[in-house]
Amino acid sequence: MGRVYIVDEDVEEYLSKLCSQQAGPVTGLLIGQSSGQRDFVVIAAPTPKDEESAGKTVDKEWVSEHARQVSRMLLGGLTVLGVFMITDADAKDTITTLRQLVFAVENLISSEQKWSPAEDDVTDCVTLHVNPKTRKTVCRTFDIKDPKSAAKPADLKYQSGVGSCWTTVSCWLNVDLLIPLPDSRASKENSQKGLQVWTRQIENAVCLIDGKKLPEDSELTSGQVVYDELHRPLMQCRILLLSAVRQEEQRSADVVQPCGGSVTVRGAVHCRAFLHTHKPKVKLAEKLLKRDAISTVATRVQMLLDEPLASEEQIKDEFCLPRRIFCPLKSSGSLYVCDYQFSDEGLSEIVDRLKEMLGCSFPACGIYLPSFNRTTPHSLPLTDSYCHMCVNVFCSFVFFLPSGLGAFMAAAAALLATAASMMYYSDM
Amino acid sequence: MVVAEPTTLIIFRVKGSLELRCHLDSTETSHIQKVLSRTFENLRAQIKSESCVFTVCNTPVIIWPNKDVYEDITPDSPCEDVLQRIQSDEPESGGKRATKKKGKKDLSASVISLRLMMEVTKPGPLSAPVISKTVQKSHFLSATLPLDCAVRTHSKDTIKDVCDRLLEALTQQLCEMEKVMLQHMKGSTLLTAEPLHFLLPEPKGLVTVVFPAGVPDKELEAQRRELHQRFKLPNDRPYFRRANAYHFPNEHYKDGYLRNPHHALTHPTLENGKVFMVQGIYSYHHYMQDRMDDNGWGCAYRSLQTICSWFQQQGYVEQPVPSHKEIQQALVDVGDKQANFVGSRQWIGSIEVQAVLNHLLGITSKIMFVSQGSELASKGRELANHFLTEGTPIMIGGGVLAHTILGVAWSESTGQIRYLILDPHYTGSEDLQVITEKVPACT
Numbered sequence: 001m002g003r004v005y006i007v008d009e010d011v012e013e014y015l016s017k018l019c020s021q022q023a024g025p026v027t028g029l030l031i032g033q034s035s036g037q038r039d040f041v042v043i044a045a046p047t048p049k050d051e052e053s054a055g056k057t058v059d060k061e062w063v064s065e066h067a068r069q070v071s072r073m074l075l076g077g078l079t080v081l082g083v084f085m086i087t088d089a090d091a092k093d094t095i096t097t098l099r100q101l102v103f104a105v106e107n108l109i110s111s112e113q114k115w116s117p118a119e120d121d122v123t124d125c126v127t128l129h130v131n132p133k134t135r136k137t138v139c140r141t142f143d144i145k146d147p148k149s150a151a152k153p154a155d156l157k158y159q160s161g162v163g164s165c166w167t168t169v170s171c172w173l174n175v176d177l178l179i180p181l182p183d184s185r186a187s188k189e190n191s192q193k194g195l196q197v198w199t200r201q202i203e204n205a206v207c208l209i210d211g212k213k214l215p216e217d218s219e220l221t222s223g224q225v226v227y228d229e230l231h232r233p234l235m236q237c238r239i240l241l242l243s244a245v246r247q248e249e250q251r252s253a254d255v256v257q258p259c260g261g262s263v264t265v266r267g268a269v270h271c272r273a274f275l276h277t278h279k280p281k282v283k284l285a286e287k288l289l290k291r292d293a294i295s296t297v298a299t300r301v302q303m304l305l306d307e308p309l310a311s312e313e314q315i316k317d318e319f320c321l322p323r324r325i326f327c328p329l330k331s332s333g334s335l336y337v338c339d340y341q342f343s344d345e346g347l348s349e350i351v352d353r354l355k356e357m358l359g360c361s362f363p364a365c366g367i368y369l370p371s372f373n374r375t376t377p378h379s380l381p382l383t384d385s386y387c388h389m390c391v392n393v394f395c396s397f398v399f400f401l402p403s404g405l406g407a408f409m410a411a412a413a414a415l416l417a418t419a420a421s422m423m424y425y426s427d428m
Numbered sequence: 429m430v431v432a433e434p435t436t437l438i439i440f441r442v443k444g445s446l447e448l449r450c451h452l453d454s455t456e457t458s459h460i461q462k463v464l465s466r467t468f469e470n471l472r473a474q475i476k477s478e479s480c481v482f483t484v485c486n487t488p489v490i491i492w493p494n495k496d497v498y499e500d501i502t503p504d505s506p507c508e509d510v511l512q513r514i515q516s517d518e519p520e521s522g523g524k525r526a527t528k529k530k531g532k533k534d535l536s537a538s539v540i541s542l543r544l545m546m547e548v549t550k551p552g553p554l555s556a557p558v559i560s561k562t563v564q565k566s567h568f569l570s571a572t573l574p575l576d577c578a579v580r581t582h583s584k585d586t587i588k589d590v591c592d593r594l595l596e597a598l599t600q601q602l603c604e605m606e607k608v609m610l611q612h613m614k615g616s617t618l619l620t621a622e623p624l625h626f627l628l629p630e631p632k633g634l635v636t637v638v639f640p641a642g643v644p645d646k647e648l649e650a651q652r653r654e655l656h657q658r659f660k661l662p663n664d665r666p667y668f669r670r671a672n673a674y675h676f677p678n679e680h681y682k683d684g685y686l687r688n689p690h691h692a693l694t695h696p697t698l699e700n701g702k703v704f705m706v707q708g709i710y711s712y713h714h715y716m717q718d719r720m721d722d723n724g725w726g727c728a729y730r731s732l733q734t735i736c737s738w739f740q741q742q743g744y745v746e747q748p749v750p751s752h753k754e755i756q757q758a759l760v761d762v763g764d765k766q767a768n769f770v771g772s773r774q775w776i777g778s779i780e781v782q783a784v785l786n787h788l789l790g791i792t793s794k795i796m797f798v799s800q801g802s803e804l805a806s807k808g809r810e811l812a813n814h815f816l817t818e819g820t821p822i823m824i825g826g827g828v829l830a831h832t833i834l835g836v837a838w839s840e841s842t843g844q845i846r847y848l849i850l851d852p853h854y855t856g857s858e859d860l861q862v863i864t865e866k867v868p869a870c871t
Contacts, residue, residue, distance in 0.1 A: 171549040172549055172550055173548055173549055174479075174548050174549065174550050175548075175557060178449045178450070178451065180451070180568035180570070181561075181563065183565070205548070206483070206545065208490070211490070211497075211499050212488060212490075212499060212500070213483075213488060213490065237549070238547060238549045239547070239548050239549045240481055240483070240490075240545040240546070240547050240548070241545060241546045241547070241548045255569060255570065255571045255617070255618045255619070255620065256452070256455070256567050256568070256569050256616050256617065256618055257567065257568055257570070258565070258566075258567055258568075259451075259565075259566060259567060259568040260563065260564070260565060260566075261451075261561070261562045261563040261564050261565075261566065262451040262561075262562050262566075262568060263559060263560065263561045263562075264559070264560045265557060265558070265559050265560075266555075266557065266558055266560075267555050267556050267557030267558050268550065268555060268556075268557065269557055297557075300557075301559065316560070316561070316562045316563075317560070317561045317562075318558060318559070318560040318561075319558070319559060320556055320557065320558050320559070321556075321557040321558065321559055323556060323557075
């Protein structure tokens with residue numbers, strides 16, 4: 001009995017559309033959530049066209065890079081489940097190509113993830129081959145943990161409303177980190193260690209739902225529910241940090257160490273995770289929410305840590321982390337994707353970027369930011385007044401690495417005039 | 429505070445670690461002091477903040493003491509309510525304990541463990557995340573402070589009172605840790621601080637002292653002397669060595685040996701009889717422990733190990749309990765045995781035990797000879813006196829058997845005597861129930 005992939009009807013429709021376009025082979029990513037023996041696919045994101053290699057063979061690196069950036073746009077609970085390819089080439093050749101693709105994609109994504117894998121994680125990934133002429137689909141899964149894994153058969157089922165009725169858990173996480181920088185530029189690993197301590201703390205933290213610590217196997221049925229601007233319910237969680245893990249023997253020599261500087265990160269981040277059932281298990285909810293927290297902080301911080309300062313003489317620098325913007329999926333009643341906005345970007349750029357990366361459309365009155373209460377701590381900036389605080393280190397910023405994709409940025413800038421209306425999450 | 433009924437005492441113990449982290453621009457002493465003080469100030473503010481949380485282990489009770497938010501309990505509830513909520517009692521390593529013993533030294537108190545946690549989620553007000561980066565060759569201080577506070581309360585005290593006292597104790601402990609760290613700072617080398625609890629004779633009770641971590645006992649003599657003075661304790665026996673630290677009833681011993689298994693027994697009643705017992709803590713050593721098969725020949729070695737454990741745990745010596753080989757080597761070193769004695773399976777007797785105690789631990793002992801077992805009864809007075817004044821375990825050996833006497837029940841008027849024996853011939857596991865039931869404790 002292989003895995004069963006339950007695909008949303010909108011996704012099916014989209015794949016059909018791609019088939020009828022007949023623009024040569026199309027590759028893309030399947031996005032959704034895995035659980036037990038079943039997986040739920042809610043997005044099919046085609047790989048953006050690469051002008052340089054248009055029409056040539058499938059570029060593994062290009063697809064992997066696309067996947068890496070897409071996975072940053074996914075909130076807790078949604079992951080890249082596999083790849084699809086629409087081509088009339090021979091099934092046997094395609095399966096080989098797909099196999100290479102899916103391993104490349106998954107290896108790149110898992111090398112980036114900062115949270116530790118759990119024992120009950122599903123390690124199967126799907127490859128879907130659709131023949132545009134016959135509309136025949138071939139669906140296989142591979143075990144990513146095993147490089148020699150053989151293709152296993154899998155079933156595809158279409159259903160409407162796969163993306164509706166998901167449970168959402170969320171929280172505002174207060175981050176207050178002080179991380180030493182490595183003494184020599186050469187050792188990049190040391191800067192990762194500082195975050196690792198925090199990551200482990202979050203993984204071991206106690207999660208309260210409605211103020212109570214619920215047993216792991218119980219179901220999440222009720223809780224403190226608030227509604228967002230689009231009247232979608234969010235279950236609020238609270239995270240209690242277990243005090244730092246005690247090092248049994250801390251030698252006096254270890255207490256003070258030379259370093260090359262330090263980094264502080266302070267502020268609140270919004271974390272969210274989705275679970276596909278009405279009554280998800282508490283253990284799963286906690287795991288996914290924690291993973292989202294770790295990903296969003298680690299992603300933003302790590303990128304900034306690796307970035308050198310603008311000039312050599314500059315000793316101290318302060319800037320805002322890119323803020324997280326949430327965008328609801330049209331096809332789904334309760335799902336969102338997100339993106340990170342830098343100070344010099346407008347919201348319409350975000351929308352366009354999401355469209356390019358994910359291939360789906362968003363409702364016109366769609367995106368919003370979870371808002372912060374207006375506070376006046378003198379040293380900390382408010383979300384709206386980013387501009388004067390930010391240093392323009394990020395112009396060359398790495399959010400879209402391959403130069404080819406830079407074209408999108410230019411195109412998006414030209415579309416600035418099309419402003420999407422913004423909705424702010426109202427203060428509670 | 430005078431305690432009327434010792435059995436209604438409850439100890440609330442909160443444990444947790446806080447991270448001490450700061451960036452040091454220079455390693456100049458005064459700069460380090462300033463930065464350290466500032467960092468400790470921040471930590472104290474954390475304890476006083478609304479994010480500070482106490483969770484009661486093994487219960488669903490969660491308390492935000494600075495916000496007056498109590499989950500699953502009300503602030504006015506008496507402490508004993510918390511006891512009722514503890515679902516599973518952690519069994520001591522090696523079996524179940526008998527409940528409610530009447531020990532003189534033992535508090536007979538229940539211990540409720542709490543964990544200190546920090547909440548990291550907030551409903552608001554919030555601020556946008558800001559990153560600040562400083563690139564400069566400098567130093568970084570990173571340590572984990574193991575906070576550990578205990579307060580004794582009456583069962584009728586309210587939870588709110590207890591939480592207030594715990595908060596105060598935590599803040600006080602942070603101050604003491606700061607003091608200890610600054611005191612023991614040498615240049616740019618710093619030591620972390622380590623709190624230890626000590627059970628002093630009533631009415632002083634449970635006291636917590638912060639020591640610098642990793643500094644051996646002999647270097648802390650001045651600090652201990654000051655403590656003896658402060659608590660008006662005699663200087664002829666140790667109270668504040670690390671080995672004297674109070675062992676909470678619900679904690680497991682890391683080495684796996686049972687401590688004072690005789691506490692699980694009831695005393696015999698003799699007409700006009702009184703009980704004279706070993707004072708303090710020893711660990712039970714017997715055949716087959718430590719993967720050493722000494723079945724049939726090692727009884728005196730095991731008895732000697734039990735005695736050594738007493739001296740170590742009362743803080744008189746720092747040496748760990750010697751192994752069979754170490755005991756044999758000691759006898760070779762004093763010239764009592766030939767070199768091939770080491771690694772052999774030969775018995776030893778009282779004389780050898782005395783020699784080893786003297787050579788390895790620097791302890792003098794007295795040997796009392798009795799030509800027959802029945803003569804021992806006439807030594808009742810002497811045995812009773814020994815337990816009263818010295819309180820150490822007694823090794824009794826003769827011929828092919830050795831045992832340890834832990835106490836006597838002796839009647840001065842009738843001369844009747846009963847012995848409390850710890851039998852080293854036991855070959856089973858550290859299961860208290862089996863040991864106290866199967867092995868007859870009194871002859």
